[in-house]
Amino acid sequence: AQKVTQAQTEISVVEKEDVTLDCVYETRDTTYYLFWYKQPPSGELVFLIRRNSFDEQNEISGRYSWNFQKSTSSFNFTITASQVVDSAVYFCALSEELQGAQKLVFGQGTRLTINP
């Protein structure tokens, strides 16, 4: 079965520091998709990125960047020059297909606190 591990339960940094959130996954599928979602204190889940297993290029979006390494089954997320508004719980997720349908398997989440 698919599994996603986010070993860092909580991270606390001071504003403007860079921070990396780790995500390691397990799957027997050759084609799969990985996602990151953000859950701010207000509670909603906000989509950040979707990456398929054939695309190992790193992606950068503003202060956010993602490093996908298939060889180590990792999909890490870095925030550069962190800001207080980045404080949230971040979830890494892996798609799993069930007879054509799909579901997401989530990690336990990393609570990120950015202190002013």
Add this chain to the structure above:
Amino acid sequence: DSGVTQTPKHLITATGQRVTLRCSPRSGDLSVYWYQQSLDQGLQFLIHYYNGEERAKGNILERFSAQQFPDLHSELNLSSLELGDSALYFCASSAKGLFSTDTQYFGPGTRLTVL
């Protein structure tokens, strides 16, 4: 704003009762998913509907049921509620979601408290 709406935002009820959670997907999306987020289990997939038909089931209790209507909105029914059913229930939608892996966009959630 993801475009997925869920009502109500909060629900407080007593053990043994029955509640209905409602979800409207993004315009044009055919798939609706339900997830439960609890402190002990984390985010868990419950069920997936595609264009009105149930397509996949996860860790959904027999006391829980769902349906997707012709206008594509969905309802999650929880009955014989127990204290342990207290959780945040999310609905998500995607454009297709059948034989394709589309991004799932989540609604704001319904926080259920069972007293």
